[in-house]
Amino acid sequence: MLCWEPRPSIWKQHTRIEWMKVTITDIAREANVSKMTVSRVLNGTGQVAPATEQRIRKIIEKMQYQPNLIARSLAMRQTNILGVIIPKIEHMFLDNYIAQILSGVTDVALENDYKIILCPVDLSGKSDTSYLDIARTKMLDGMILVKTKIGDRNIDKLAEGDIPFVLVNYKSRSDQIHYIDSHNIKGAEMAVDYLYNKEHRDIAFMAGSMDETNARDRMKGFKKAIKKYGLSCPDCWIMYGDFSKEKAYAETENLVQSDNLPTAVFCSDDYMAIGVMECLKSHNIDIPGQVAVMGFDDIELSAYIIPSLTTIRQPIYELGKSSARMLLDIISDNEQVENHRILDVELIARESA
Amino acid sequence: MLCWEPRPSIWKQHTRIEWMKVTITDIAREANVSKMTVSRVLNGTGQVAPATEQRIRKIIEKMQYQPNLIARSLAMRQTNILGVIIPKIEHMFLDNYIAQILSGVTDVALENDYKIILCPVDLSGKSDTSYLDIARTKMLDGMILVKTKIGDRNIDKLAEGDIPFVLVNYKSRSDQIHYIDSHNIKGAEMAVDYLYNKEHRDIAFMAGSMDETNARDRMKGFKKAIKKYGLSCPDCWIMYGDFSKEKAYAETENLVQSDNLPTAVFCSDDYMAIGVMECLKSHNIDIPGQVAVMGFDDIELSAYIIPSLTTIRQPIYELGKSSARMLLDIISDNEQVENHRILDVELIARESA
DNA sequence: CTGAAAGCGCTAACAG
DNA sequence: CTGTTAGCGCTTTCAG
Numbered sequence: 056m057l058c059w060e061p062r063p064s065i066w067k068q069h070t071r072i073e074w075m076k077v078t079i080t081d082i083a084r085e086a087n088v089s090k091m092t093v094s095r096v097l098n099g100t101g102q103v104a105p106a107t108e109q110r111i112r113k114i115i116e117k118m119q120y121q122p123n124l125i126a127r128s129l130a131m132r133q134t135n136i137l138g139v140i141i142p143k144i145e146h147m148f149l150d151n152y153i154a155q156i157l158s159g160v161t162d163v164a165l166e167n168d169y170k171i172i173l174c175p176v177d178l179s180g181k182s183d184t185s186y187l188d189i190a191r192t193k194m195l196d197g198m199i200l201v202k203t204k205i206g207d208r209n210i211d212k213l214a215e216g217d218i219p220f221v222l223v224n225y226k227s228r229s230d231q232i233h234y235i236d237s238h239n240i241k242g243a244e245m246a247v248d249y250l251y252n253k254e255h256r257d258i259a260f261m262a263g264s265m266d267e268t269n270a271r272d273r274m275k276g277f278k279k280a281i282k283k284y285g286l287s288c289p290d291c292w293i294m295y296g297d298f299s300k301e302k303a304y305a306e307t308e309n310l311v312q313s314d315n316l317p318t319a320v321f322c323s324d325d326y327m328a329i330g331v332m333e334c335l336k337s338h339n340i341d342i343p344g345q346v347a348v349m350g351f352d353d354i355e356l357s358a359y360i361i362p363s364l365t366t367i368r369q370p371i372y373e374l375g376k377s378s379a380r381m382l383l384d385i386i387s388d389n390e391q392v393e394n395h396r397i398l399d400v401e402l403i404a405r406e407s408a
Numbered sequence: 409m410l411c412w413e414p415r416p417s418i419w420k421q422h423t424r425i426e427w428m429k430v431t432i433t434d435i436a437r438e439a440n441v442s443k444m445t446v447s448r449v450l451n452g453t454g455q456v457a458p459a460t461e462q463r464i465r466k467i468i469e470k471m472q473y474q475p476n477l478i479a480r481s482l483a484m485r486q487t488n489i490l491g492v493i494i495p496k497i498e499h500m501f502l503d504n505y506i507a508q509i510l511s512g513v514t515d516v517a518l519e520n521d522y523k524i525i526l527c528p529v530d531l532s533g534k535s536d537t538s539y540l541d542i543a544r545t546k547m548l549d550g551m552i553l554v555k556t557k558i559g560d561r562n563i564d565k566l567a568e569g570d571i572p573f574v575l576v577n578y579k580s581r582s583d584q585i586h587y588i589d590s591h592n593i594k595g596a597e598m599a600v601d602y603l604y605n606k607e608h609r610d611i612a613f614m615a616g617s618m619d620e621t622n623a624r625d626r627m628k629g630f631k632k633a634i635k636k637y638g639l640s641c642p643d644c645w646i647m648y649g650d651f652s653k654e655k656a657y658a659e660t661e662n663l664v665q666s667d668n669l670p671t672a673v674f675c676s677d678d679y680m681a682i683g684v685m686e687c688l689k690s691h692n693i694d695i696p697g698q699v700a701v702m703g704f705d706d707i708e709l710s711a712y713i714i715p716s717l718t719t720i721r722q723p724i725y726e727l728g729k730s731s732a733r734m735l736l737d738i739i740s741d742n743e744q745v746e747n748h749r750i751l752d753v754e755l756i757a758r759e760s761a
Numbered sequence: 762c763t764g765a766a767a768g769c770g771c772t773a774a775c776a777g
Numbered sequence: 778c779t780g781t782t783a784g785c786g787c788t789t790t791c792a793g
Contacts, residue, residue: 078771091780103779126769148511148514149511161501172523173514175514359712432787433786444765452764455762484789671793
């Protein structure tokens, strides 16, 4: 889907789009001043005689004038719009993680008079429209990229351009690239620590999509902790999920069939933990009695499912806020922007482990 | 004169650095044609010689040109952006209802090459910025309004303007105003029918915010059914919630204290049903043994809580899709747009009733 | 089939 | 303090 695909016939568009046409020119004429003077009171730039300003303001209000943001954007080469790039999946806003990020980003954007445009994009890289194309349309002052894949070459191309962007939950090696992440390695270690202290010695791991840095880091943390305690973890206890409940369910089914059950499963995110629990429950395996389960994220559901989920809480909403703040800092040329920030995680102990 | 000399090709000079700033003029110069010809192949309007078109397309691809959408919007007076007006509340995207609407709207918008801009607005009417102002900025081709309040006078003013809009889950009396709703009255009746058939004769009702038409309709349906069966329902069994878990919890607390428990509570939405159940559980009142609970909506959580919630399913995602389709129909001047559509509801029987 | 001229509504830069 | 001129990058109109 290219941006310049043919659009429906022209006359059709014109019949409908009859705007209530109050422009800056109308205000200027009414107030007997030039457009510039009106523009000045609109933007608070330059000086205007108090009397003139009063007169103009009154007319603006009377005529209910609002500046045409498109025209202004074109003139100023700045749109005051931020784009949030999210993977184009089914019902993306029902994904609690994405919803929380969006909440954080939106809250900060609004406070700073920025608008948010949603850009669901096929991140698999198959599609011909990418966020690169979106960047090139000049409609966005900056972008926040969610769930970026490792090895996405477009990131490097984006970095060559001049539109600011921030990656959420992605750990870049390059110092040129701004990102916000949380302490994934440490979080995974905390999970194993907790399980170890609860006398677990046979701990399995459900990994997330290995094309995301946070999935890799969590596995890194898991392995580090396993090694620290000198535990053994056969290959069959390292399962490869994809951050979905369904895949986790299927993998757990295999595990159960193998007849080599661990006493605990640590999952790279909560959705997978829910999948694991559903599978375990279907086999009447007691949680946490026979097998304890831990997750990562602390999504809303985790407190509601039975048994409630013990998990490593990631401050997702804060991740969103933080990334928006960083982006706005870059946009406003704030010299002292750090190129990345790592937020802390926290263990939430509930019933499942 | 030097100033009339053609600018050197930027492509040859700064291959990588400048890719973000390629304009239609650059393409035209490179292809030795006028901007108009490029514009024609971009938009598929007018005729262009096949050979010329090929040449231009190749250059566009080589230079990775994307039209400046802001400039195009200004010239065409059409932005291809839809605004979704949502109440500005804390963590709005975590509201499952809003998330589902958004999913539906986004899916349809994307299919039609429209973008979505998020417009959280203080719907209490106190704030000075309203969706009216947003409409006047001419940045939106149309708007979808979610959770509109009854008696919001701005709606009428909006209707006087010429930006198309659709109300979601709002039943307007005016035929001029487009809206999408679901069968709220019927749904509430279905709930009471179900409870009646399960031998319940003492049924309480937890109403939603009475400034929303769907809350009123659900109460209407409830009362209608109560009357139909000749049941008695004292005032104290009609509780006034606000579609929040917390208020529902508090109201239920009162009910429990009153020592005049019904055998069932029908709630105007699922969040309130969850609040009711939490309160009941805190008093060790068995659900559905002592008191059955029903909700409305069928949000994601409803299947997960214990006991799982029996509820009237509203096709929220479809509501979103439907409203976007209607809006696009209005925008493209489709003559046969209905001015409203009502979607069907469905009873989902689970454990709580 | 192609191009030149004239905006869309606004602001930046420079006069006065 | 205020106005004039010249665009922003694209499309429309009208002429070839």
